[in-house]
Amino acid sequence: MASRITCPVLSTRVTSAEHAATLIAHGDNVGISGFTGAGYPKALPAALHDRMQAAHARGEDFRIGLWTGASTAPDADGVLAEARGVSSRLPYNSDPTMRKLINSGEVDYIDAHLSHSAQHMWFGFYGNLDVAVVEVTAVLPGGLLVPSSSVGNNKTWLDQADRVILEVNHWQPRELEGFHDIYYGTALPPNRRPIELTDPMQRIGEPYLRVDPAKVVAVVETNLPDRNSPFTPPDETSAAIAEHVVDFLRHEVAAGRVPPGLLPLQSGVGNVANAVLAGLDESEFNDLVAFTEVIQDGMLDLIDSGTLTAASATSFGLSDAGVRRFMANIDTYKGRILLRSEEISNHPELVRRLGVIAMNGLIEADIYGNVNSTHVMGSSIMNGIGGSGDFTRNAFLNFFVTPSTAKNGAISTIVPMVSHVDHTEHDVQVIVTEHGLADLRGSSPQDRAPRIIEHCAHPRFRDALQDYFDRAWNARPTARHTPHLLNEALSWHQRYLDTGSM
Secondary structure, three states: OHHHEOOOOHHHHEOOHHHHHOOOOOOOEEEEOOEOOEOOOOOHHHHHHHHHHHHHHOOOOOOEEEEOOOOOOHHHHHHHHHOOOEEEEEOOOOOHHHHHHHHOOOOEEOOOOHHHHHHHHHHOOOOOOOEEEEEEEEEEHHHEEEEOOEOEOHHHHHHHOOEEEEEEEOOOOHHHOOOEOEOOOOOOOOOOOOOOOOOOOOOOOEOOEEOOHHHEEEEEEEOOOOOOOOOOOOOHHHHHHHHHHHHHHHHHHHOOOOOOOOOOEEEOOOHHHHHHHHHHHOOOOOOEEEEOOEEOHHHHHHHHHOOEEEEEEOEEOOOHHHHHHHHHOHHHHEOOEEEOEHHHHOOHHHHHHHOOEEEEEOOEEEOOOOEEOOEEOOOEEOOOOOOHHHHHHHOOEEEEEOOOEEOOOOEEOEEOOOOOOOEOOOOOOEEEEOOEEEEOOOOOHHHHHHHHHHHHOOHHHHHHHHHHHHHHHHHOOOOOOOOOOOOOOOHHHHHHHHHOOO
């Protein structure tokens, strides 16, 4: 296994995960690699879990601040949450155990835009970064590192941390060398310069991460897989959503607003997003490119079929079958897949310049086009805003896609007023459900409401939504720009909490 560590200095620092865990202390802020279950450290969290539990058994406190690129996995976020060893967490989480601790108030959660998290760390908003724990594929001479299956915030963690622990994962294909483009030209105001990227697949950096060997206090070798989430085949609902999106894109091409090969695509994570990608694969569109966060199975399908020529992202997010397919054909993907730091993959300047078409999910939307992506019933965090805000506000065209109901029909995803706002009506352009699509561009609030109710709401809730709008319109003739009945605006949510149905 020594062939993965060819740096003479760092090869002398190979140790066990158990010993490496002793180099992390109570109260440390720890930045770990990982984005959507790819490229996170596999051995160190388990060893740290054991240390935390032993300390707690002795009556000692042992908790850390945990910073990541985005979500990780049960064997990273999950084990540390199970040990009650996390005091704060940022910037995005999807682990259910961690989510419970956040929602119970035991863990402070900083839900940040992904493009902001590195910059906020540089400004010191989160405090000092004591330790970085970063998975890599190989360690080369001079402190050059071959990244693994995600990049995320790794560049920033390696630069800013006082101490660094590397996990060299032999499960990651050695052929990943050359799949990455790590940009080292970012700076803080007033010294910023334009990021000279004008094409999604343009290289502006280098294929390696860098680390100061003097900061590396341990190197741990592993041979463990990423957490790979299965995706279900498109069902009738998601297929209908996909059909509406593809039809709308045809309309945009016919109107001359986008070229026949569309504009660079961004797709959020999940089964509905994969269904939309499948719809594109079955359509007449070709020669597409992606400038996105995560490469899921659906995007790999598009590359394999030739519909998508190339994809820039910050991470993989593949199923087991998708991983096997990628590894079996890895050489054919080199040059067609490029992984960047999330400060570049999600950078507002680049999203705006490239004219990205963004497609993301939601928890609920209201009749005026405000979108809640993060909170259930206004107070309980689900996962976080992730990169949806980075892309929505800056995209040339943005979609929010969702089934019209949740909880077996008990919840309408179209409501009078959202219980939490992540994306305001000023940013949201197109809302899509299985029942139809509402194009909100260039429309006033009183125009949007009937459009969203008619085309997006489930038929069972339409009359009630229209009744709410009509009564709000008539209630205050001098307040009709965005009419609301304040004593009823969140009554649907309260009714669900009281009765289990809206």
